[in-house]
Amino acid sequence: MSTPLVTDDLAAGPADQVLTLAEAARRADGTAPLSEHTLLRVRHGAPSGSARFHVLSEEGRVVGFAFVERGADEPDAGEVVVHPGHRGRGHGTALLHSVHRDAGPHGVRVWAHGRTPGAVAVAEQDGWRSVRELHxxxxxxxxxxxxxxxxxxxxxxxxxxxxxxxxxxxxxxxxxxxxxxxxxxxxxxxxxxxxxxxxxxxxxxxxxxxxxxxxxxxxxxxxxxxxxxxxxxxxxxxxxxxxxxxxxxxxxxxxxxxxxxxxxxxxxxxxxxxxxxxxxxxxxxxxxxxxxxxxxxxxxxxxxxxxxxxxxxxxxxxxxxxxxxxxx
Missing domain, CATH: 3.40.630.30 (Gcn5-related N-acetyltransferase (GNAT))
Incomplete structure (x- = not known):
């Protein structure tokens, strides 16, 4: 299992691959894994010091991705997605650990969009707990x-x-x-x-x-x-x-x-x-x-x-x- 690359800025190549990955996950799961705000950050970049990109690659291709928006006086907020063809290999857990280790002073929280069974299982098996719901x-x-x-x-x-x-x-x-x-x-x-x-x-x-x-x-x-x-x-x-x-x-x-x-x-x-x-x-x-x-x-x-x-x-x-x- 690879270790995610953590960066403040995405190059054009990885950014395009993240967008392709997100679309593949949306088609497979029936729900978008990344919010509009995150997709805009992927396309246009984020203001300096405001965000972190966690990129998991295999053989030069992005197979997993997490985005974290830094919080000023509150926990960071993140999202995680793994390519449908590369699930079940621990990539989701690796990305959760990565965003947790890299969290700011107030910690981090991560969204599971659509409450898909796979995302819920990865979070709960690793001891993460539900703290907010968005209907x-x-x-x-x-x-x-x-x-x-x-x-x-x-x-x-x-x-x-x-x-x-x-x-x-x-x-x-x-x-x-x-x-x-x-x-x-x-x-x-x-x-x-x-x-x-x-x-x-x-x-x-x-x-x-x-x-x-x-x-x-x-x-x-x-x-x-x-x-x-x-x-x-x-x-x-x-x-x-x-x-x-x-x-x-x-x-x-x-x-x-x-x-x-x-x-x-x-x-x-x-x-x-x-x-x-x-x-x-x-x-x-x-x-x-x-x-x-x-x-x-x-x-x-x-x-x-x-x-x-x-x-x-x-x-x-x-x-x-x-x-x-x-x-x-």
Whole structure:
């Protein structure tokens, strides 16, 4: 069994191989092993000192990979993937040990996306324990026949959003304008997700990288703005051309990010902006929409359930065994 190479920067060759590896795992497992954020780091690199890449190779080919985002005042967050044709050889365990040994002062935690049996087995056999869950919820946007993924479904009725009278004359709901709204949105996102370990740390570079992705569409990125230009709430939608596991090849939608400035919480803007984006995706002809929500965010789960979403799958974050011997 090889020892992973640990680096702050990926060369172009290994980066391309990691992307190919991730796609092979997605096809085999039915779920993406690496998040969008990680894939962007693989393609574009990471700011100095912010991340670590763990690359496991055999005969010059990448067969296993882990990415770890460094945490400032919290544990690092990582993801691990092993090529389907090279599993059962201890590569997953080797990568877990590598990210554990290389962890920052607050330790490390690793995601198992889709809670696939192989990933769960590797983590639990090595003594890692579940510490966080991220639910994946889905909802049909139109009535689906029995041959659609998930069987016959009746789409819930989506009503046009109506702003409450006390906020209707204080905000404007409009689409995001590239080159104008980046800073205001970043401020709102940081405030809305100040306690979120991933979303709340997005930078201008992170936003600009997403703006050049093929899926980015400012017409599906909705803002509620106050008269002073401040973003009070937002709903960023996304269309997955590959169906994101919800369809057999056709596109599907995502509630990519919904946020409300803390000063505007309780005003109904979150629900109104959510409906605005869902109607946009429905009117685009998409059959399904999905989203991710933390398992302990009961208010958000209730909101999405009331709109017609159901829990479809769950990602699990694992923490390593405690004690000094665990990093050996």
């Amino acid at each position: 994946k919820m889905r909802m049909p946007l139109r009535d689906l026949a029995a041959d659609e993924r998930g069987g016959p479904r009746t789409a819930p009725v989506l009503h046009e959003p109506v702003l409450r009278p006390e906020v209707a004359d204080r905000v404007q709901v409009r689409a995001f304008v590239v080159g104008q709204d980046e800073r205001a949105w970043l401020d709102a996102n940081a405030r809305a997700f100040s306690h979120h370990p991933e979303q709340g740390r997005l930078t201008l570079d992170d936003l600009l990288q997403r703006e050049i992705e093929d899926w980015f569409d400012p017409h599906g990125f909705f803002l509620a703005t106050a008269k002073d230009g401040r973003v009070t709430a937002f709903h960023w939608t996304k269309v997955h051309a590959d169906g994101a596991g919800l369809t057999d090849g056709g596109p599907a939608g995502e509630v990519y990010a919904v946020g409300v400035d803390p000063d505007w919480q309780g005003t109904g803007l979150g629900r109104a902006l959510t409906l605005k984006g869902l109607l946009h995706l429905r009117d685009a002809g998409l059959p399904w929409v999905h989203l991710y929500v933390d398992g302990d965010n009961e208010a958000a789960v209730r909101l999405y359930t009331s709109l017609g979403f159901e829990i479809w799958d769950t990602d699990v974050m694992y923490a390593p065994p405690e004690g000094p011997a665990a990093r050996a």
